Amino acid sequence: MKKIDRRSFVKKTTLSSAAIGAWSVIPEYIRASENRPIQSKYMGGFTAPKLEKVRAAFIGVGARGGTHIKFFASLPGTEVVAICDVYEDLVKEKTSWVEEVAGKQVANNVAQYWGDEDKWRLMLKEVRPDVVFIATNWTNHAPMAIESMKQGAHALVEVPVAVTLNEMWDIVDTAEHTQKHCMMLENVNYGREELMFLNMCRQGVIGEILHGEAAYIHELRWQMEEERRGTGSWRTHHYAKRNGNLYPTHGLGPVAQYMNLARTDDTFGSLVSFSTPSMGRKAYAEKNYPKDHKWNKLEYKGGDLNTSIIKTTLGRTIMVQWDETSPRPYSRLNLIQGTKGALTDFPPRIALEGGVEGLTKDHHTWVEGDDLEAIYEKYDHPLYKRLNNATKDSGHGGMDGIMVYRIVECLQNGLPLDQNVYEGCFWSAVAPLSERSVASEGAPQPFPDFTRGEWKNTSPLDIIA
Numbered sequence: 001m002k003k004i005d006r007r008s009f010v011k012k013t014t015l016s017s018a019a020i021g022a023w024s025v026i027p028e029y030i031r032a033s034e035n036r037p038i039q040s041k042y043m044g045g046f047t048a049p050k051l052e053k054v055r056a057a058f059i060g061v062g063a064r065g066g067t068h069i070k071f072f073a074s075l076p077g078t079e080v081v082a083i084c085d086v087y088e089d090l091v092k093e094k095t096s097w098v099e100e101v102a103g104k105q106v107a108n109n110v111a112q113y114w115g116d117e118d119k120w121r122l123m124l125k126e127v128r129p130d131v132v133f134i135a136t137n138w139t140n141h142a143p144m145a146i147e148s149m150k151q152g153a154h155a156l157v158e159v160p161v162a163v164t165l166n167e168m169w170d171i172v173d174t175a176e177h178t179q180k181h182c183m184m185l186e187n188v189n190y191g192r193e194e195l196m197f198l199n200m201c202r203q204g205v206i207g208e209i210l211h212g213e214a215a216y217i218h219e220l221r222w223q224m225e226e227e228r229r230g231t232g233s234w235r236t237h238h239y240a241k242r243n244g245n246l247y248p249t250h251g252l253g254p255v256a257q258y259m260n261l262a263r264t265d266d267t268f269g270s271l272v273s274f275s276t277p278s279m280g281r282k283a284y285a286e287k288n289y290p291k292d293h294k295w296n297k298l299e300y301k302g303g304d305l306n307t308s309i310i311k312t313t314l315g316r317t318i319m320v321q322w323d324e325t326s327p328r329p330y331s332r333l334n335l336i337q338g339t340k341g342a343l344t345d346f347p348p349r350i351a352l353e354g355g356v357e358g359l360t361k362d363h364h365t366w367v368e369g370d371d372l373e374a375i376y377e378k379y380d381h382p383l384y385k386r387l388n389n390a391t392k393d394s395g396h397g398g399m400d401g402i403m404v405y406r407i408v409e410c411l412q413n414g415l416p417l418d419q420n421v422y423e424g425c426f427w428s429a430v431a432p433l434s435e436r437s438v439a440s441e442g443a444p445q446p447f448p449d450f451t452r453g454e455w456k457n458t459s460p461l462d463i464i465a
Contacts, residue, residue: 036452040176043421044263044451044458048154048181050414057082057129057153059120059144061094063231064158065135068185069094071394071401072133074101075408082127084113084120087229120144124151131156131411133185137234142167145182146174154181156407159249160428165448168425172450175421183407183417184424186253187395188332190402192388194254195381197336197343201258202463205379206338206352209259213335213344214251215321217328221284224295236281240298243275244434245306245322249427251332252320253419256427258336259316262455266314268426268447273434275303280325308434311444320430348372382465418461422450 036042056072058065061083073080080098083091091114099107111127113119124132124147132148134141135158142162145155155175161184162168175182188194201209223232238246261267278300285295305323312318321333334345341352341363349366350356356367359374367375387402394401410417426447433445451458 036176040173041179042451042454043172043175043179043181044454045416046179046181046420047414047416048179048411051130051411052077054078054408054411055081055130056133057084057123057127057131058094058133058135059084059123060134060136060140060158061085061090062135062229065133066090066094066097067395067400068133068135068404070097070101071391071404072408073098073106075405077412078408079106080110081129082111082113082123084123086114086117086119088114090114121147124148124153129153131181131407134158135185138163138238139234142171146170149174149178149180149182152178152180154183154411156181156183156185157424158185160184160247160431161424162428163431165429165432168429168450169448172421172425181411181417182421182424183419184249184428185403186249186419186424186427187399187403188250189253189257189419190383190399190406191254191397192376192380192384192399193334193345193348194399195384196376196379197334197345198254198258198461199381199463200343200379201336201338202460203379205341206336206343207340209336209338210316211335211337212255212259212316212318213321213333214248214255214318215323215331215333216247216250217321217323217326217331217333219327219330220324221281224281224284224288227294236295237298239281239302239324240300241302242431242435243278243302243306243438244273244431244436245308245320246302246431247322247324248308248320248430248434249424251334252318252427252430253423254334255318255336256423257461259312259318260460261312262422262426262451263458263460264456265460266312266316267449267451267455268429269311269313270444270446271308271310271430271433271437272442272444273306273308273437274442275306275438278303280304284325303438306434306438308430308437310430350375382463386465420458422455425450 058069072078083094085091091112095107095110098110113123131154133156134144141157145157148155171182224236226232281300289295304325308320310318331346336343343350349368351363351366353363355361359367359371387405391401392398406418437445
């Protein structure tokens with residue numbers, strides 16, 4: 001990304017002096033040098049030495065970390081070497097899961113760490129795992145990923161990869177210096193429809209891609225019941241303090257891969273963002289908790305629904321929405337529009353110019369419901385066809401298992417991972433950028449170029465069999 005002079009930046013974005021005073025992160029945009037340090041190497045398409053046996057440690061084994069452990073331990077050529085959490089009962093429970101799928105002898109060799117907040121640091125030094133799965137609260141993602149790479153392990157991080165742009169740059173710099181993978185665990189990229197849409201886009205079924213729509217619309221107010229431990233105990237504070245799109249990657253990740261962003265063709269340009277008023281969380285707390293309850297003492301600043309628009313360097317657009325408060329059905333939107341048709345989801349539908357042979361006469365009618373079986377038969381991604389039966393009980397309709405299986409497969413065979421470190425940072429960057437745009441009345445926010453221009457030389461994600 002070109003260096004941006006502060007004065008010209010202020011002039012271009014027409015921010016008020018008050019907004020600029022509150023917005024103290026401008027240096028994050030110009031932090032990266034255009035020249036990569038000599039000791040570091042670009043990680044697009046990076047392949048690590050083959051691992052005959054993948055030895056994994058797990059930090060944070062509540063809702064997400066536990067499901068990863070159970071499926072990982074069931075795969076050939078893997079070993080769970082350590083489990084770490086602040087809660088002893090979770091460590092013991094997840095070790096018993098290892099025993100269920102891998103046997104008592106394997107489970108007896110799992111190193112167990114709990115109690116102190118920093119026990120994970122000791123674990124890294126004592127166990128020296130090959131890879132570390134990180135499924136903790138958001139603010140711990142970056143420091144844990146960075147330290148894991150410094151200690152010689154590949155880092156596999158739940159979404160988002162980090163909270164701030166500075167943390168994302170630290171992750172990129174550490175990965176490039178240590179030559180270790182840092183992959184964000186965006187499981188939705190491995191969903192059946194997402195994989196099929198990617199395959200169809202690559203085959204040119206909808207022509208040249210123009211626009212995408214992505215979302216995470218999931219009513220999760222019930223998580224506020226987790227007052228002392230669990231997701232709601234820490235995530236509720238993010239909703240109260242931050243105003244933007246706090247959870248963009250489930251919807252954006254697949255759409256970005258359809259568009260081949262940050263790989264050869266195009267990349268992220270800028271973002272504008274707006275939030276609705278903040279009403280739902282406050283009303284929910286007042287209705288369900290005593291007046292003096294801690295949830296009623298919070299000032300909820302985050303809008304119930306956020307809408308952001310990304311413009312790519314080629315001028316293509318992506319609408320990204322987020323809403324974990326409003327009472328409505330779940331949706332990730334998952335729409336991709338091309339010059340010859342459109343693919344969308346929730347429910348899955350397809351429309352093509354001239355119609356879909358044998359099913360519709362023109363693009364004014366969706367192919368949906370039972371008629372989609374012919375589309376699945378023709379365009380299902382080969383990865384889904386190969387792994388679906390083995391992973392369908394792994395969580396989220398099988399996408400969790402396909403993701404973990406692919407990670408192990410790539411590490412064992414010395415292949416690039418399906419999501420590189422830069423993609424995890426680009427997708428996660430929507431959160432802090434949207435916060436800045438909302439705070440500045442929708443002023444455009446330029447994306448940092450985490451690749452330092454190398455996205456142009458990064459090969460597209462392969463449609464592997």
